[in-house]
Amino acid sequence: MPAHHSARSRRATERKGDLRERAILDTCETLLVQKGYDAMTVGDLAQGAGITRGALYFYFGSKQEVVTALVARTVEHLWERSRATAEADEPRRAVTAAMRRTVELWDEHGPVMRTAIDLSLTVPEIGELWSHTADLFITAITAVLERAGVQAGPEPEQAPAMARALCWMIERTFYHASQESHEELQKASSTCEHIWLTSAGLTA
Amino acid sequence: MPAHHSARSRRATERKGDLRERAILDTCETLLVQKGYDAMTVGDLAQGAGITRGALYFYFGSKQEVVTALVARTVEHLWERSRATAEADEPRRAVTAAMRRTVELWDEHGPVMRTAIDLSLTVPEIGELWSHTADLFITAITAVLERAGVQAGPEPEQAPAMARALCWMIERTFYHASQESHEELQKASSTCEHIWLTSAGLTA
DNA sequence: CTCCAACTCTACACAACGTCGATTTTTTTC
DNA sequence: GAAAAAAATCGACGTTGTGTAGAGTTGGAG
Structure with a gap:
């Protein structure tokens, strides 16, 4: 799991991962509306965020963690x-x-x-x-x-x-x-x- | 596929299957208390009722059907x-x-x-x-x-x-x-x- | 006895999950 | 601005649980 250190210096260093993380959560919200929790698979989540399942597990340990x-x-x-x-x-x-x-x-x-x-x-x-x-x-x-x-x-x-x-x-x-x-x-x-x-x- | 509960009620004698069916439901209720819906597997259900998974699918089409x-x-x-x-x-x-x-x-x-x-x-x-x-x-x-x-x-x-x-x-x-x-x-x-x-x- | 339906089992195919190690990309450091 | 470090990505693998297929067994009615 990536560390979430807040503002470090005047320059807000937004990592690429922070974007991805947000993309995953946004996708999750969309999918929750469209198909609901059960029908939503980790594959869907990854695809929606533009990455593969493997990559998603770099950010979150499980589907439950994403929703949490x-x-x-x-x-x-x-x-x-x-x-x-x-x-x-x-x-x-x-x-x-x-x-x-x-x-x-x-x-x-x-x-x-x-x-x-x-x-x-x-x-x-x-x-x-x-x-x-x-x-x-x-x-x-x-x-x-x-x-x-x-x-x-x-x-x-x-x-x-x-x-x-x-x-x-x-x-x-x-x-x-x-x-x-x-x-x-x-x-x-x-x-x-x-x-x-x-x-x-x-x-x- | 065996016909389900439609004509069963007309039977005079209680078949073995009716017992099993009730045993499955009773097991389901027990397991629901013990581990909850998600953690309960079809295998658990069958084991609790004293049959194998395959046999359970003769009575119910899915885990959801059992709970229903x-x-x-x-x-x-x-x-x-x-x-x-x-x-x-x-x-x-x-x-x-x-x-x-x-x-x-x-x-x-x-x-x-x-x-x-x-x-x-x-x-x-x-x-x-x-x-x-x-x-x-x-x-x-x-x-x-x-x-x-x-x-x-x-x-x-x-x-x-x-x-x-x-x-x-x-x-x-x-x-x-x-x-x-x-x-x-x-x-x-x-x-x-x-x-x-x-x-x-x-x-x- | 035999036949049919009720019942049971083992084995298989499939879907989704989570893990791993190798690899590529981005960021930091000097 | 290049090398080192960290972050991010990937594809393949092993596991678990689901549902299906088909073959085998029992038991009661005729």
């Missing part, structure tokens, strides 16, 4: 965008903002996120990545619930447990909707937002 | 039990009863149901089976919501769409909880019940 790297890249992008959103806001607004952001993310990276979810059971690394991401959402939802007056605490009817269930609801609902269309995603978002608000006691 | 049959068997059992539960009841009671039944199902068949969910994307037959099952739940939830006063209709904030989201919430929450323990399942159930009731406007 792709998930990592996507998830990182996701974190960045999440950080950007202000959290200290009136609860109702916060919910709306969060849902809009979520729609954007799924619109953009639906297939990769679906794959990540599918593989998080069988590929421990991806499971790690995804559960970490989920935790971020869960703590965010928890914060909103508590600010809206839901009691904090470890019991099943208190904020953290509810946030967890709501997170899974959103994940799963978007998972399905993103297979259909952008419109479905919007509707799904409205529904989830409504349930979230109701659970928080913010009924209109 | 197992899912079908499990799901059928699930339908039977669901039918048994009375539907015409006071909403609050209906919710509690439904959740208790769901806990039982996951306690009993957690691994198979998790596998069904995982494969419903890649194996169309399983997807069919599972989405049909989900529809049963969704209509049941819809009925409860409407009886509790939630408006009927196709809009994202009306009963059917909400029922769908709640169904996915329950599915996903139980999916995760059933990997942990029976206790987690119970807690998950309480949380889901609470959110369901709140969404229905049945706040205590």
